[in-house]
Amino acid sequence: MYSALMSTSERLIEATRELLWERGYVGTSPRAVQQAAGAGQGSMYHHFAGKPDLALAAIRRTSEEMGAAAEAVLGGEGTAYARIEAYLLRERDVLRGCPVGRLTMDPEVIADPVLRAPVDEALGRLRARLAEVVREGLDSGELSASLDADEIAATVVSTVQGGYVLARATGSRAPFDSAVRGLLSLLTPRTAAG
């Protein structure tokens, strides 16, 4: 499944990331990771102390990637509204959902402060970054002054995370797209909306 040029520990991390995304922490067995990575049990325990240790490395990398993907659009050119729009409309594999957000449904991730920390940090950083952009829009008068930047940032991230839930329920990305369009229509600068 992975290139022979990748080190064994790299293959283990990448296999774990895929399995966590697809099946979650509870549904991912060390044996399944070893099979997907083409690594033996001894090799896995040589590189990682166990499933939690390997999962932590995988979750950290996935969380970093989520942050970088968001920054690529939120840190770009354009008005605050245009950057929030770009974030909401950026290309996504909607039916797979969010590899970070889905971990919050995993009881063993949520119960373990070490595994939960990178999930909490990634979603917290995303909200903070979005709040900065919303604040720019408030300062420039582009967004309605009655809005609260932190609240709107939470609404934006929730719409995306909940949009995945609706899309996966129907087996189609349509409800995700509806939810995002609905939010954008609510955020549309009031001067433009009349």
Next chain:
Amino acid sequence: MYSALMSTSERLIEATRELLWERGYVGTSPRAVQQAAGAGQGSMYHHFAGKPDLALAAIRRTSEEMGAAAEAVLGGEGTAYARIEAYLLRERDVLRGCPVGRLTMDPEVIADPVLRAPVDEALGRLRARLAEVVREGLDSGELSASLDADEIAATVVSTVQGGYVLARATGSRAPFDSAVRGLLSLLTPRTAAG
């Protein structure tokens, strides 16, 4: 765990509902259900053909309850905005999340059309019911005419479902409440917001 007055099949369904909510389908073993229900393996297979059959009964009941809880606020008195507000602010065990929505993160539920059907129907009915209320608000001029009822309904449900994700990540209901307040501030009748 359950009253001795409940029939064995009732105890099995209620135990399955709790375990599906807490651990999901992949993380729920027949043995755990039997233990929680105080029922033997033979008894479980006397009443249900297997885990999928029992899960289906549990998911159907949970989906019906979700619909009834939503209708209790959406079918109440008041303006469209007031009823959407009541839906968003209704009492919830935020850190447990939605027992229906969480199933969408379960690969075995999503891959099985029979198990996915009640999840899809429950979230679909909820969106349709909310869209009716939004449409009332559009017709009365209470909500901005530039909004689309189906889109706003999807945004409302997504905000709730995604709010659970944010709350569970932080271990606090605060981000859920922020997301809901943000959405309400965006929905506030424009005449009132000025």
